[in-house]
Amino acid sequence: MLRLTILASGSSGNAALLETEKSRWLVDAGISARRLEERLRAVGVDPGSLSGVFLTHEHADHARGLRVFLRRxxxxxxxxxxxxxxxxxxxxxxxxxxxxxxxxxxxxxxxESFPVPHDAADPVGFLFHHGTGTVGLVTDLGYATRLVLEKMSQCRALLLEANHDPALLQADSRRPWSVKQRILSRHGHLSNQSAAQIAVEMARRSLQEIVLGHLSEDCNRPELVERAIRERMEQESPAPLSVRVWTERSPASPLCWK
Structure with missing residues (x-):
């Protein structure tokens, strides 16, 4: 059994629970330790039963609750x-x-970890290989390198970011131009259209399920992600692919394989 449950995903914080028959792991801890504990218990997991925490990179939206949670x-x-x-x-x-x-x-x-292009010290994506298949988590990257595409092509299921809609980002008056440039750069974040193209490419390989997360609260909406995916899939007609868009209002429904 391999089960992935997203506990938080977005600009305000990211965390996921990965479970097998023998172990439970947290991937990132971007919300407070108290909220992490609440969300773990809400899905029936005692925080003390975890085996450890994997961290993709040091940014606050992935490590905000890390120190307190690890020590506690x-x-x-x-x-x-x-x-x-x-x-x-x-x-x-x-x-x-x-x-x-x-x-x-x-x-x-x-x-298995692999480098991704993002503005952090040594950011990585993860592949988790298990007898039932491989699940990938790739949530912060400006674009998909050949290596990233090769790694994602091994996945049965994938958590991938669809961070922003370019038009909403450009129109956002609260973000300075320097921040917009960083987000749009090759070491920033994936747009909906970029995520949709990756999803279609991976559907031609072994990918069966994709969850699109890390949506910007100000510069994206679930329906825009869904539209980008639908339009790309209609254009290119890949193999069938189960698609979910995760927001903070989404129920904690796990992806599970046996």
Whole structure:
């Protein structure tokens, strides 16, 4: 059994729960420790039963609750060295080195990280390999490199960001131009159209299910993501693909394979 439950995904914070028959893991901790605990218990998981936490990168929307949560539950943190150093952590945390582009076996799960283009110290996406298939989490990247596409092509299921609608972003009067440039850059975030193109390409491979998340609260809407996906799929007619768009109002319904 391999089960992925999104606990939070968006500009205000990101976290996901990954479960197998033998272990439970948190991927990112971008909301407060209290909210993480509440959301874990809401899906029937005792935070103390987790095996550890994997971290994609050090930005606050992925690490906001990390320090308190790790200390409160005495859990190990798995991330690469540059991300660990960027956290400027006290050395009381149980850090386990997870080298980028290397595989690590932990019980019945094999974890593979790979570099993604984003403006952080050493940001990564994750593949989680299990006997029932491979699930990928790729939530912060400016564009999909050949390596990223090759890694995602192994996935049966994928959590991918669809961060913004370009027109809404350009029209946003609250963001300075420098921030807009960063978001739109090759080390920023994926637009709806970019995410839709990736979804179609992966549907031609082994991908069966995709969850689109990390939507900007100000510069995106679920219906715009759905439209971008629908239009691209109508144009290119890939293999059937189950598509979900996740927002903070979405129920915590897991993806599960046995």
């Amino acid at each position: 539950h005495s859990l190990p943190l798995y991330c690469n060295e540059l991300t660990w150093l960027a956290l400027a952590e006290e050395k009381t945390i149980d850090w386990r080195r997870l080298e980028t582009a290397r595989r690590l076996e932990l019980g019945d799960l094999e974890i």
